[in-house]
Amino acid sequence: MIKFLDLQKITQKYSVEIHKAVSGVINSGWYLTGAENQKFETSYAQFIGTKYCIGVANGLDALRLILRAYIEMGIMQAGDEIIVPANTFIASILAITDNGLIPALVEPDINTYQIDDSKIEEAITPRTKGIMIVHLYGQCAYTDKIGEICNRHDLKLIEDNAQAHGCKFNGISTGSLGDAAGHSFYPGKNLGAFGDAGAVTTNDEKLAEMVRILANYGSSHKYIFEYQGLNSRLDEIQAAILGVKLQHLNEDNERRKEIAKFYIENIKNPAVITPKVNDWNANVFHIFPVRCRQRDDLQQYLAENGIQTLIHYPVPPHKQACYKEWNLLSLPVTEQIHLEELSLAISPVLTNEEAEMVVRFVNSFR
Ligand SMILES: *Cc1c(COP(=O)(O)O)cnc(C)c1O
Numbered sequence: 001m002i003k004f005l006d007l008q009k010i011t012q013k014y015s016v017e018i019h020k021a022v023s024g025v026i027n028s029g030w031y032l033t034g035a036e037n038q039k040f041e042t043s044y045a046q047f048i049g050t051k052y053c054i055g056v057a058n059g060l061d062a063l064r065l066i067l068r069a070y071i072e073m074g075i076m077q078a079g080d081e082i083i084v085p086a087n088t089f090i091a092s093i094l095a096i097t098d099n100g101l102i103p104a105l106v107e108p109d110i111n112t113y114q115i116d117d118s119k120i121e122e123a124i125t126p127r128t129k130g131i132m133i134v135h136l137y138g139q140c141a142y143t144d145k146i147g148e149i150c151n152r153h154d155l156k157l158i159e160d161n162a163q164a165h166g167c168k169f170n171g172i173s174t175g176s177l178g179d180a181a182g183h184s185f186y187p188g189k190n191l192g193a194f195g196d197a198g199a200v201t202t203n204d205e206k207l208a209e210m211v212r213i214l215a216n217y218g219s220s221h222k223y224i225f226e227y228q229g230l231n232s233r234l235d236e237i238q239a240a241i242l243g244v245k246l247q248h249l250n251e252d253n254e255r256r257k258e259i260a261k262f263y264i265e266n267i268k269n270p271a272v273i274t275p276k277v278n279d280w281n282a283n284v285f286h287i288f289p290v291r292c293r294q295r296d297d298l299q300q301y302l303a304e305n306g307i308q309t310l311i312h313y314p315v316p317p318h319k320q321a322c323y324k325e326w327n328l329l330s331l332p333v334t335e336q337i338h339l340e341e342l343s344l345a346i347s348p349v350l351t352n353e354e355a356e357m358v359v360r361f362v363n364s365f366r
Pocket residue numbers: 058059060061088089091092134136160162163183184185186196197198
């Protein structure tokens with residue numbers, strides 16, 4: 001059977017180094033906000049190309065904390081609007097509504113699956129305070145036009161970089177393109193921990209300070225509380241593991257790209273649409289999405305032949321029960337993607353033979 005994602009195999013690749021790093025933390029007797037956090041924050045900030053990195057508990061918290069910090073700083077307030085792609089993973093939107101802010105859902109482009117920058121300006125109102133772009137599937141969502149819109153309307157640009165560690169726009173890493181970025185190190189992400197983990201990156205010193213305070217109960221001095229904060233910490237064991245895996249992230253991403261190239265060149269089934277890639281540096285293929293009108297049949301056919309696939313995602317946010325108020329909205333591009341998308345296996349440990357088998361069965365599907 002070809003697994004969609006073989007995490008056990010990914011871990012085995014770096015097993016010796018990881019065991020050593022974890023033992024180091026266990027033996028140190030120091031388990032939260034210590035040397036490993038500092039080390040990882042420094043190396044991840046360097047990797048992304050920002051001045052600051054704050055390790056937090058998960059990706060959702062990273063995004064929540066950025067928006068909460070802007071609220072505490074007086075830059076945003078409850079009822080303000082944040083533009084966000086309608087086809088994102090729910091966490092991007094939860095981070096907005098959790099802060100009493102209002103998401104303005106904007107349709108993606110059907111060819112790139114990224115927010116359609118030609119539809120952003122019509123969504124701007126006097127209450128719009130920011131744009132949250134999501135580098136979905138590992139592909140860069142930033143465009144010069146988005147940067148220009150943010151400047152012209154004085155909007156904060158927040159990046160959801162949960163799926164795109166190592167992705168670059170004209171040589172600049174996603175996660176450093178906007179005012180602040182949230183990163184997730186959920187185990188299945190390109191840079192994955194052994195549990196939940198996340199980070200905020202930014203060049204804004206005040207924002208970095210505020211995020212750090214809010215993530216630590218709203219306290220900058222022990223037992224003195226200036227804000228009603230939360231507890232959102234990256235633990236030392238996860239930081240140590242991430243430090244090891246970060247050193248291999250670029251080579252892991254290169255392997256993903258090799259597989260993506262192979263899929264794009266060899267999938268010849270006219271019923272299956274592969275992603276269009278304009279810039280191979282601007283995609284780290286967290287997901288390899290294809291589209292097919294008979295998506296469910298294709299998924300079943302592949303499963304019958306021992307090939308696991310997943311759907312990212314089966315139900316769009318505006319059709320979810322948690323956002324009943326949007327259930328009647330019509331977002332046709334988003335809805336089409338959710339009906340047609342199928343994710344093929346792609347990972348640093350997928351073998352050539354496995355990739356060939358995936359191609360063979362995708363091509364023989366009728
Ligand atoms: C995974 C993910 C998140 C949330 O990260 P967690 O660490 O699971 O909280 C946010 N946005 C996107 C696009 C994601 O894929």
